[in-house]
Amino acid sequence: MKDAIIQVYTGEGKGKTTAATGLMVRALGQGMKVLLVRFLKPVDPPSGELEILQQQPNFTMVTAGLGGVYDRNVAADFARDSAETFRLARGKIMTEDYDLVVLDELNNVLHKNYLPLEDALDLLRNRPDGTEMVLTGRNAPPEVISLAHLVSRVEKDKHPFDGGLPARRGVEF
Numbered sequence: 001m002k003d004a005i006i007q008v009y010t011g012e013g014k015g016k017t018t019a020a021t022g023l024m025v026r027a028l029g030q031g032m033k034v035l036l037v038r039f040l041k042p043v044d045p046p047s048g049e050l051e052i053l054q055q056q057p058n059f060t061m062v063t064a065g066l067g068g069v070y071d072r073n074v075a076a077d078f079a080r081d082s083a084e085t086f087r088l089a090r091g092k093i094m095t096e097d098y099d100l101v102v103l104d105e106l107n108n109v110l111h112k113n114y115l116p117l118e119d120a121l122d123l124l125r126n127r128p129d130g131t132e133m134v135l136t137g138r139n140a141p142p143e144v145i146s147l148a149h150l151v152s153r154v155e156k157d158k159h160p161f162d163g164g165l166p167a168r169r170g171v172e173f
Contacts, residue, residue: 001032001099004132005149006124010107010140013154020102020134021049027132028056032099037089038063039082039105039114039137047173060096062089075112082114090123093131100132107137107144117141 007023009016024034036053038061053059064085086109093101109115124147127133135144145151167173 001130001132004099004127004130006147007132007134007150007152008107008140008145008148009134009136009152009154010138010145011153011155012138013156014159015154016136016138017104019152019154020104020136021053023134024053024059024100024102027100028053028058031058033058033097034060035089035092035096035098035101036061037085037101037103037106039085039103039109040078041105048170060092060098062092064088075114078112079114082109086115086119093123093127097128098131100134101127102134102136105137106135107140109137110141110144111137111139117143120144121147 009019024036027034034053034056036059041047041063043063050061054061062085064081089101089103092098103120106115106120110117110120121143124133124144135148140151161167
């Protein structure tokens, strides 16, 4: 992609992954090659957008291990899972010529120290020419924000979860 940049979607509000999903759909619609790297996301229940994205010939997804924001696993397991996901993703990013790469929830992984910040910064600084990078998740580190070309903060004023409404199929997953 010409003029590829680094984008960050962060903050306490809902919609960071949804915004990145919209970018993936747009890129796929233009015939671009897209990689989604999922950190800390549960495999079950399956997320509706993945059902559609995985049918696209130019779409690839990397996820590994626990996938468990909702699981009660220990931090060491999350760190191992995140490191393996990152290792697999980095190999693909550096060798397979993607136009758009979405690193979903990487900000949280870095905030929780499940992955060294310098590893992520090195990938962002040395990404292949023409590769647009999008990072999502709360708590984006200041170093990532400084490196990014676009930063959007998604704020929460109200959320139905606060009132006890559970995640709804077709809306939250």
